[in-house]
Amino acid sequence: DAGVTQSPTHLIKTRGQQVTLRCSPKSGHDTVSWYQQALGQGPQFIFQYYEEEERQRGNFPDRFSGHQFPNYSSELNVNALLLGDSALYLCASSWTDRAETDTQYFGPGTRLTVL
């Protein structure tokens, strides 16, 4: 059973560009959450997708957007990149009916560097 997978592993962009990160959830999971982890800090919640809709959103600007597909995989898009967007982007999946008891399973992350 494959866990959560993310692509690409690493990405280098320049300021002002746009980027798309991808995530495939663990088999059987229907909810995908995205987190941003700056160096030396804990992950910060960006948003969560369920049934192809954004269900919850953290304190991130509209430059951050996402999408969930019918197979539950998800994309994170960031427009007009800033130097401060350089971070490890983590995807986590879970089963929405077990919100209280279940852990979220994390992927290995995508390291984004903005020059």
Added chain:
Amino acid sequence: KQEVTQIPAALSVPEGENLVLNCSFTDSAIYNLQWFRQDPGKGLTSLLLIQSSQREQTSGRLNASLDKSSGRSTLYIAASQPGDSATYLCAVKDYKLSFGAGTTVTVRA
């Protein structure tokens, strides 16, 4: 807004010593509390999950306690090994996970 704090930020101990990592949070309206391990540049590995109605969980050399009323959790790692060197993150869950900044542990051989 949930605030999660982890103390200390870094810890260095000789092999065999027990580790005590602390986590505090400001809002007790949580589903659960989780401890994760993160190796440099890698994703998160779940270590222990404590439901809001529970007081502690154990897995091998790891034991975590939860005092929801005081907003505190402690992770104990017995008989530390060099392989335990990593950053340990505490997170509390409502609809999302709110993380502390982590405690970076170094176990010296």
